[in-house]
Amino acid sequence: MTLLTLDGATVRFGERAVVDAVDLGVAEHEVVCVLGPSGSGKSTLLRVVAGLQALSAGRVLLGGADQAAVPPHRRGVGLMFQDHQLFPHRDVGGNVAFGLRVRGVRRGSCEQRVAGLLDLVGLPGAQRRAVSSLSGGEQQRVALARALAPQPRLLMLDEPLGQLDRGLRERLAVELRSLFSRLGTTVLAVTHDQGEAFALADRVVVMQDGRIAQAGSPLEVWQRPASEFVARFLGFENVVPATVSATAAATPWGPVPVPAGSPQGEQRVLVRPAGVLLGGDGLACVVTARTFRGTHVTLTLEPESGPALEAECDLAGAPEPGARVTARFDPAEVVVVPAG
């Protein structure tokens, strides 16, 4: 059943539409992650659902009920702010208990619940600690416990892992994912980090300038970006205009083989770095840079025609910068992307 429905949701600041006619549904127990660069309107989307930002047009429905006249404190949603916004004048326990106290939960059951939640987020016994004494990761856990405490029907997370360092981020993403599936929480998260989105979400929604550019499972989005924007936002650099006919595309790099059944005519072609093969009879290139990536090496190639190419190759035998190489394209790693 659909818990949250956005129906043509639009927010204008002056002339500019920050959220532009967004239609989005989130089913119960689903984890949806909105992915987009900063300024794409994703935080505003969360504020709209929380009731902190009024809509210029469209509707927000929670459990089928229009929320237009419902103030934030009666919507029963949770929002974890980007910088946590823990109350500085309350200790950890006071922060987590806040949502329970304002709902009139008795002290005894309040304390019990706070203790349980702190256990859940991995900070057992931290009730009396001052908020200022917490590290970034600990603050994030307290903010999560605080948001979970009133058992919101929808939990929203704004850049949940954004301010943490990389190791912690990866670990917490895994922890959050298993926590949400255990609790059956419905989650709407926003992030600019694709890794975070793919690790957390059942479904990913990519936003561009206030509009939805693509929605689908992480795998779908990764394998078949719906536009050049999505492809580039996911970090793919090898995108060029192309004219597709049958299983070949004419590109600035020369002919590139494409999978059977690809859309025909004026399109864009994306070649994943792993699909750029070195050696044999192909496009003549000069290696201009080489970046060590741990398990492999990323090469930047300057072809004799067309824009720079990114290629992935094994550690062993990777050519030096300045070396002359040839490049071929593997159709399995080529995607035809609609123009625009």
Next chain:
Amino acid sequence: MDLARREVAGTGPKAGGAGPSLVRLGLMAVPLAFFGLFFAYPVAAIVGRGLRTDTGWQFGRIGEVVTRPDIADVLWFTTWQAVASTALTLVLALPAAYVFARLDFPGRQVLRAVVTVPFVLPTVVVGSAFLALVGRGGLLDELWGVRLDTTVWAILLAHVFFNYAVVVRTVGGLWAQLDPRQEEAARVLGAGRFAAWRRVTLPALAPAVGAATLMVFLFTFSSFGVVLILGGPAYATLEVEVYRQTAQLLDLPTAAVLTLVQFAAVGAILALHAWTLRRRERALKLVDPSRTAVRPHGAGQWALLGGVLLTVAVLIVAPLAVLVERSFDAPGGYGLAFYRALQDAAATGTFVVAPLEAVGNSLQYALAATAIALAIGGLAAAALARRAGPFLRGFDALLMLPLGVSAVTVGFGFLITLDEPPLDLRTSWILVPLAQALVGVPFVVRTMLPVLRAVDERLREAAAVLGAPPLRVWREVDLPLVRRAVLIAAGFAFAVSLGEFGATVFIARADRPTLPVAVARLLGRAGELNYGQAMALSTILMLVCAVSLLLLERLRSDKTSGEF
């Protein structure tokens, strides 16, 4: 980040709630009514009475009065002494701002409290303290036969004494929070020590220096008690002249014109001040002040520290010490003779009651005035806390007006306007606290506003999303965060109410004088006993102020200090 902020700032009306501007206007109604009734109305009445005759408004009088040679002299003196006082204050206090902000030395906290004492001292006490130091029979007179009380120097030095803390606190408070790493970044980029200071620190400080300069100019331009006591017949500021014209010469038209002139000048200064304040709101990278101070090292820093300590000793500690010394220096040797005389109404014939009763009167009045100022100022600050449109910004400046508009005019205005039903307050004790609250409100607003504005809107939003209705949000988020600021505001309002002189001198009843009024009356009489009693009473007043300040100092941290 920048974008996110703008989005928050641009947040429209909350879903489901009435427009916040309506709530804001509601909060504003009480302060507006208060200022209308007890400030605008009395002042307008005085001006009207001066400029209006049976044949209509006489605006020609304005030109006539300001071109009179004696009035032109007053205008000229008011302006140049304010400029000179401000410049002298800056020269002496800016090094101190640096020393208190950036150098860590034993006794720094105590010393910072000491330099703030003069600011909350009643002008009358400042006047008598300087009289005791440089006046006839004063310490310098006894030691070297030097008297400054007939020269302008006494006024200038008293003004420095009075305003030293304004510069030290406003500039030093910001200086302490500037991230030293910014200057270090400039040094690494190749700037010399001075160039780094000039290009990084100075621009960051400039708005604070500008604001402090304008505040000092405002206080010295409208100076009353200090000039009245130290100026003698030779020197008069506009405010003193208004008092003379009103109370002694009964020349209301001239007083009205002078009030208008001062009103215009103060309005201009406040407009400038509001402008610099807005510039100050530009984001600076601020850090915890306790992290920026270092132990002095190098001859230059030690010399600076020594110079500042010497200035504080000579300029601030000495006058206060001499004041206390004089209060014990009775004809029969050191003792409590002057203090004992305060208990006796008949001792001098100056009072219908014992001068010591003024202590009780003052405390009662000041407490009432503090309560009024907190209520009015608190409401105004709450209304102004959210980002305001041009209308409310104007209101912000309006709240500052009582600091600069002739208190004498306000006092006299009270007498002629609040004397008929339904507002016949002439015989009511509330009249004095009402006038004192007028000067207390700006301090309350200025102390609470920055703290309220610093409360992150998203903290309130976090509370709302967690299920707290608007009033609960205010109680759970705003109130705990501003509690300290409220106490500090109360302390300031109490201190300035205690010291208010210009308005109180008109409206305090003869049998219920306040401390400053009693001191002024004693100083106005000849005779050693009167002089000694004035010193004793000033000492008591100073102690009351200093104690309330020290209590404040315990509550204050520079982070939440607001403007003063």
